Amino acid sequence: MRVILGNSGGQEEVDVEVSAEAARFKMNSNSNSQRMDGDFDDEEAVKRMCVGATFSVMVIIFIFFRRIKCRRRSIRSAPSxxxxxxxxxxxxxxxxxxxxxxxxxxxxxxxxxxxxxxxxxxxxxxxxxxxxxxxxxxxxxxxxxxxxxxxxxxxxxxxxxxxxxxxxxxxxxxxxxxxxxIQGRFMKQAPNEVPQEILSNPSFYPFFKDCIGMIDGTHVDAMLPAAIVSCFRGRKGVTQNILAACTPNKQFTYVLAGWEGSANDYRILQDALSRPQPYGLRVYIGKYYLCDAGYTTQPGFISPYRGVRYHLKEFMGRTPQNRRELFNLRHSSLRSKIEATFGILKNRFKILTAKPHYPFPTQVDIVLACTVLHNYITTVDPEDELLNETIDIEEEDVAEEISEDTNVMDFTQSQTVREQNSSKDEWRSRRDEIALDMWTDYCRRYRHGDTHESAL
Incomplete structure (x- = not known):
């Protein structure tokens, strides 16, 4: 600060200058004071946050060690x-x-x-x-x-x-x-070979030498929400319709579960065939499955003659009179293996004969698990009593991985109506050839070569 000596005017100038300096000093002091107060508040907030966080961490650590101590005490202590x-x-x-x-x-x-x-x-x-x-x-x-x-x-x-x-x-x-x-180990698609049960039976071989198994459907009671129960209601009540294929030794080779009970068997078969491998039903070129009259004769599947006696009970006390009756008799005798397999399955696992109180996906898993367990038992314990029980058939109108995929028929390709009819006619002709060969052999064995047919 400058001090000027002189007259009163000069002195006044000094006073004004001093007053201005004092005012500026006061403003700077107030500004610094406000800034210091703000910084002090921020520091206090940070300190409070740090203290709170430290306290929370300490509480968590205390609880953690307390639980470990209690757990160790419970482990050390004897069971009640x-x-x-x-x-x-x-x-x-x-x-x-x-x-x-x-x-x-x-x-x-x-x-x-x-x-x-x-x-x-x-x-x-x-x-x-x-x-x-x-x-x-x-x-x-x-x-x-x-x-x-x-x-x-x-x-x-x-x-x-x-x-x-x-x-x-x-x-x-x-x-x-x-x-x-374990499904992949105990349930494999039918191999591309003649089953031993057919090979060793002169009634079936060589006529069914290209048969690799039988297919059929069965119904299992289902429990569903009221909103969709109508879709599963069929002539057998509220059920799920299951398509299965098996070999003559009563082992399942393919199972498709979860379809509505009102669905037609042929429709379910088409779904199984349309699925890509290995999830679809495998049919080899030139081979076939035996199926009942609910299906149709087509590539890979041979059904019995319609309008001709079929069920085994219908032939009791009466011999076949023509090639079609003979074919249906032997067709029924071989295809009854899958009916017996269903009977054994439901006789062993009673849950398949009652309404299960589980979500529907679990109901589907139950069916698949029962079929896998059935195959497991037939593999590891073929002398099991339930496998050898006589089952009343309800008649109605572990090996190596299979790698013959090159001979599998492709059902995913669409065909025209003319192509479908042509292929069906071809397989009907093949059925007629099998029936004729059967009849010729039968007449040679039991009718002294007389091939005359009645009621054809």
Whole structure:
């Protein structure tokens, strides 16, 4: 600050200058004070945030270590008497299933002990199922197989195995998925070769030497939402229609489940043929399946003559009078294998004869799981009692991977009506040739060469 000595005017000039300097100093001081107050508030907010975050982290760490401590204490501590009693009860139940009376295992899980233990070992080996801390693979399979075999309710399984309903449901669905994991091993499409059952039977060979299996449909009760139940309602009630193919040794080679019960069998077959390989039904060039009158004779499929006696019961006490009756008789005799296979399947797994209280996708999985288990049992335990039981047929109007895809007929290509009719006529002519060869051989064997036909 400058000080000027002189007259009063000069002195006044000094005072004004000093006053201006004082005003500027005061304004700067106020401005700095406001800036310092703002910075101080920001620092306080940051400090409060840091303190809060630190406190939250400390609480989380405290809770984490507290839970670890409690878990370690529970592991170190001995199980309660109630838990030990439940474990002993489950162990006793499993012991009675496998070591009770002679057929207790067969009755409870619908297969003999050897087949059951092999299945449990297979599930472990392929890591499809594993033991948990509280439940073994054997118990998981026993629960599921009892539900499939006896249509047991969830609450009954809760009582028998002393498990919660959620646990029963959880492992039931898990085992269904595990069974689907072995489907490729125990259900393979029919091989391009003559089945041994045909090759060793003079009534079938060489006439059916190109037959690789039989196809048919069956119905299983279904439970569906009211909005779509009408689509599944047919002459047998609310069902899902299942298309299956099997070989003469009563093994399924193809299963297509989930179709509406009101759907026509021929329509379902067309869907199976239109699917790309390996998901579609495989038909080799020159080979065929036997089917009933619900289908039509076409490339890869031969149905019986219409308007001619067909069912085996119709021939009791009466011999065939012409080539068509003879063909239908032997056609029915061979095709009845798939009817017997359906009977064995439903006799073993009673859940297929009742309305299942599961979501529809699970109902479809149940059908597929039962067919895979059927094939598994026929493979590992062909002497199983249920396989050799006499089944009343309801008549109505593991090998190497197959790689003969080059000989598979392609049904995905569209054909004109004329081409379809021409191919059907060709296969009807082939059926006539088979029938004539059968009749000639039959007359030579049993009619002293008399080929006269009546009521043709």
């Amino acid at each position: 008497d109630e838990k030990l009693q439940r474990e002993r009860s489950r162990a006793e139940l499993m012991r009675r299933i496998f070591h009770g009376y002679s057929d207790s295992c067969q009755n409870f899980v619908r297969m003999r002990p050897g087949a059951f233990m092999k299945l449990a070992s297979l599930m472990r080996k392929q890591q499809l199922l594993k033991d948990s801390r509280n439940i073994t693979v054997e118990e998981q399979l026993a629960i599921t197989l009892n539900i499939l075999g006896h249509k047991s309710k969830n609450r009954m399984m809760r009582t028998q195995f002393i498990r919660s309903g959620d646990t029963i449901s959880k492992y039931f669905n898990r085992v269904l998925q595990a069974i689907s994991g």
